[in-house]
Amino acid sequence: MWSLRIWAALAVAAAVVVVMEGDLDAPAQASYAGEPGLVAYAEGHEIYTMNADGSDQRRLTFDSGTFIKQEWGCDEPRSVFTESSSPTWTPDGLEVAFLYHAADDRREVRAIDPVVGSMRVLFPDWEGTMPSWSPGGERIAYGDASGLWVANNDGSSPRRVTEPVFGGPPPLAEWPASLVKVEWSPDGKRLAFVLWTGGGCVSGTQDVTVIDADGSNRHPFVCQPRPDSFRVTVDWAPDGQRLVCDDGHGVIMTVRPDGSDLTPLQAEGGEGVWSPDGSQILYVSDDGQHDLRSYNTALNSTHLLLAGFRGADMDWQPVQQVPYPIGLVDPDTGVWRLAGDDGYLMSFYYGNPGDVPFVGDWNCDSIDTPGLYRQSDGYVYLRNHNSQGVADIRFYFGNPGDVPVAGDFNSDGCDTVSLYRPSEQRFYIINKLGSEDTGLGTAEFSFVFGNPGDKPVVGDWDADGFDEIGLHRESSGYFYFRNTLDTGIADGQFYFGNPADRFIAGDWGVVDGADTPAVYRPDTVTFFFRHTLTQGNADSSVTWGGSTWLPVAGASFGTS
Ligand SMILES: [Ca+2]
Ligand SMILES: [Ca+2]
Ligand SMILES: [Ca+2]
Ligand SMILES: [Ca+2]
Secondary structure (H helix, E strand, O other): OOEOOOOHHHHHOOOOEEEEOOOOOOOOOOOOOOOOOEEEEEEOOEEEEEEOOOOOOEEOOOOOOOEEEEEEEOOEEEEEEOEEEEEEEOOOOOOEEEEEEOOOOOEEEEEEOOOOOOEEEEEOEOOOOOOEEOOOOOEEEEEEOOEEEEEEOOOOOOEEEEOOOOOOOOOOOOOOEEEEEEEEOOOOOEEEEEEEEEOOOOOEEEEEEEEEOOOOOOEOOOOOOOOOOOOOOEEEOOOOOOEEEEOOOOEEEEEOOOOOOOEEEEEEEEEEEEOOOOOEEEEEEOOOOOOEEEEEOOOOEEEEEEOOOOOEEEEEOOOOOOOOOEEEEEOOOOEEEEEOOOOOEEEEEOOOOOOEEEEEOOOOOOOOEEEEEEOOOOEEEEOOOOOOOOOOEEEEOOOOOOEEEEEOOOOOOOOEEEEEEOOOOEEEEOOOOOOOOOEOOOOOEEEEOOOOOOEEEEEOOOOOOOOEEEEEEOOOOEEEEOOOOOOOOOOEEEEOOOOOOEEEEEOOOOOOOOOEEEEEEHHHOEEEEOOOOOOOOOOEEEEOOOOOOEEEEOOOOOOO
């Protein structure tokens, strides 16, 4: 029945998981403002995204709506078309997964990156409902006519959690039941599913059941089903304490997972989805119009966002929060993802495959923005905004093979691009930027530091406002740094990181003006942060990204 392909990529693109170790205080998170994240939805065989206020609707899929076959159901012919449906964000929020009904009548689970537009097939032959991922992405839950299933995220080791028994008074109890939607709770402990039972073509009823992921504590009829209810939807509050659902007849409600404390919203409609911060529920009103509305859970008030909204099956993008001003650049696609001051990711295209990415404050406004160094011709491309666009500043500097190092080496509040030449183990420091496609000229000063094979990194190790340099020596595992920009022995050194780790530095964990190193480890797609310039284990870590992605670190990337 099942034909499943290993989905290794999910393990690579795991959700952002922030782990704080030791006794150090977690950095303060900026307060929530606005509605972060996109909302994916289905409309007319295709998948779209929009902002949470209904603006900026973008179509993601373009290959649906092709006639497949004629089907007879309930004594009426029905045309079946290729269709993309049931959009669901992957747990890392990077892709929209969806069910695709293919022209050969197969069903696939696909995923599309809304920034890049690239599409991949996760499961090429799928017969269940759209999978719902566990919060960490390690497992999937899905349903079919035989019950509720939990499996590894590659589809292996499926285990049936429960059978599809609708129950209730006759005739509901006698009719066959089937699962039509599954939603994993944010704490990973419970599953909510929509169960459908029908007596042929004339009647059918849907309702929501909540069950522990191990199959215990079954709570049926959580949303108080009424006869002839179709298209019941359900979504979890981000704290897992409540659900939003509807009875299929326009009564939209929130309720505890055990069915208690049912509270109808002061609104008619369905398709409710909870915002990642819990402050609002997005829904489609059912008062003759199909309007996109939002319900403020604190004020118990609703307001109109968009009149005449035809979307369905909405899913709100999981909000990634990264606690430090770090970023990752995918060198294969040129997609940048930077953690803003509010912790939310900004993503945009910049550069060509193979360019070496770095960041700096080129226009002295305290916001770090991208830079690229093209090692083949020594060209530097700097941009002053964290958005897609052309370079604001471009010039050439250095020799092929040089490694860019950016920092504020004279403490004037402006970053400049300097170089490390591995063939000479020599830093070339310059405190101005070039312009207008010209050469930058010679470096202001240069000095030798390090051994062949050392990897350079820039940071202000002594908190005096002047950036200096450091090196990672993979052969010994040592990190060396100097507090002056000249030749000499290291002012400090300690063991940190593994070979193949990618070094960055920033003022994280202990925010005192002094930079400390971190590594991005490709094989586990994890950043490991050291909060002091001393030897020891990582003080915190962030799991995020892809194994070929390159890390960058700044002081502030602003907010999108
Ligand atoms: Ca700037
Ligand atoms: Ca400077
Ligand atoms: Ca310094
Ligand atoms: Ca620090």
